[in-house]
Amino acid sequence: MITFAPGPSKVYDRIPTYFQDAYEQGILSANHRSEVFMNLYRDTEETLKLKLRVPANYKLLFTSSATENWEIITQSLVRHSSFHIFSGSFGKKWFGFAKHILKDTDKIQLTPEQEIEVDELNIGQGHDLIAITQNETSNATQVKMDTIGALGKQFPDKMLAIDTTSSMAGIHLDFSLADIWYASVQKCFGLPAGLGLLILSPKAIEKSEAIGEKGRYNSLNFMLENAANFQTHYTPNVLGIYLLNRVLHDMEDIRQVHEHTEKRMKALEQIVAQSGSLEFLVKNDATRSRTVLGVGGKETFIQQIKKDALSEGMQLGSGYGNLKPISFRIANFPALTDAEFNQLAQFLARY
Ligand SMILES: *Cc1c(COP(=O)(O)O)cnc(C)c1O
Numbered sequence: 001m002i003t004f005a006p007g008p009s010k011v012y013d014r015i016p017t018y019f020q021d022a023y024e025q026g027i028l029s030a031n032h033r034s035e036v037f038m039n040l041y042r043d044t045e046e047t048l049k050l051k052l053r054v055p056a057n058y059k060l061l062f063t064s065s066a067t068e069n070w071e072i073i074t075q076s077l078v079r080h081s082s083f084h085i086f087s088g089s090f091g092k093k094w095f096g097f098a099k100h101i102l103k104d105t106d107k108i109q110l111t112p113e114q115e116i117e118v119d120e121l122n123i124g125q126g127h128d129l130i131a132i133t134q135n136e137t138s139n140a141t142q143v144k145m146d147t148i149g150a151l152g153k154q155f156p157d158k159m160l161a162i163d164t165t166s167s168m169a170g171i172h173l174d175f176s177l178a179d180i181w182y183a184s185v186q187k188c189f190g191l192p193a194g195l196g197l198l199i200l201s202p203k204a205i206e207k208s209e210a211i212g213e214k215g216r217y218n219s220l221n222f223m224l225e226n227a228a229n230f231q232t233h234y235t236p237n238v239l240g241i242y243l244l245n246r247v248l249h250d251m252e253d254i255r256q257v258h259e260h261t262e263k264r265m266k267a268l269e270q271i272v273a274q275s276g277s278l279e280f281l282v283k284n285d286a287t288r289s290r291t292v293l294g295v296g297g298k299e300t301f302i303q304q305i306k307k308d309a310l311s312e313g314m315q316l317g318s319g320y321g322n323l324k325p326i327s328f329r330i331a332n333f334p335a336l337t338d339a340e341f342n343q344l345a346q347f348l349a350r351y
Helices: 015-024 035-052 066-077 089-101 145-154 202-211 220-227 238-250 254-274 299-311 321-326 338-348
Strands: 059-063 082-086 106-109 129-133 159-163 180-184 196-200 292-296 327-331
Touching: 015 238, 035 059, 035 238, 059 066, 059 220, 066 089, 066 129, 066 159, 066 180, 066 196, 066 202, 066 220, 082 089, 089 129, 089 159, 129 145, 145 159, 159 202, 196 202, 202 220, 254 292, 254 338, 292 321, 299 321, 299 327, 321 327
Parallel strands: 082 106, 082 129, 129 159, 159 180
Antiparallel strands: 059 196, 180 196, 292 327
16 A cells, blocks of 8 residues: 555655664664764764755754644744744644744734735734744645745844745755744655654854743753754654664755656646646645645545545545545655656546
């Protein structure tokens, strides 16, 4: 069975080899204050920066999930309150967690077809951070890099925090455009869940130090003190970090990955455009995600096509939340092979 679900998603076929290597190399029992672990952390950070084209002076931190990053950002990187712009469920959840901690947290909710109109945004002095879900997995939408760039220009005094949980390692992100980026590994990294990544610019680190929040197990300053020595603040998910290290070493430069992702998405889009019964969940191609395709249709049709796919060994990703009965989603993630993708394309082309 091949799963096209957008998270947890298909893991790389090489994972069993990596597992075996981790066991044989003794890394699984390595102390997280040891040279062995520190070298693994250092090498993983360097390789991530190289392959994903992250600026050299940014810092990689390990967390447990993207969800944890929501809370870390609000606790440790927001001085007054954050302002959230989103169209889907993950963006809304992030807003909810932030609002729980800081009551002045505010938002604009867009429709999935709406681009962010940067010129028309009015965000007051009380908001020192803007929160963007770059790839909204729930409704298969995206925010373009150009828009993130324009936000940074329009609001130079506010910090941008970008959720790229289902796009990092799948498309080329311009990390210079924002100070806070995060993801977790069970989407485009093709890994088992249980590890979150938080990538911070020097400006974000300075801000965290200036705010000086301390005392929680995941207070960012506490994490940064440990990370300065390539250590973590608690016994980390060493296996997850090891697997990430191997995936990063084996992946191509993100620019090539990006091209590949784009090529496959265009092929899928063409099938939907030519189909008599498949419909784009997101009609606006400016807001349509490049790593997750949403396909809409009548409830009976969606039920039937998911069943037909299963009988041919393919699991389509279900729609999210209230979109569940009227849509399915396809993960266009690098761990899916071209052969698997072609099988899906041939299947979809029949509808
Ligand atoms: C999956 C996802 C999350 C949550 O990730 P966890 O690792 O489960 O915390 C957050 N944001 C987006 C956009 C996601 O796709």
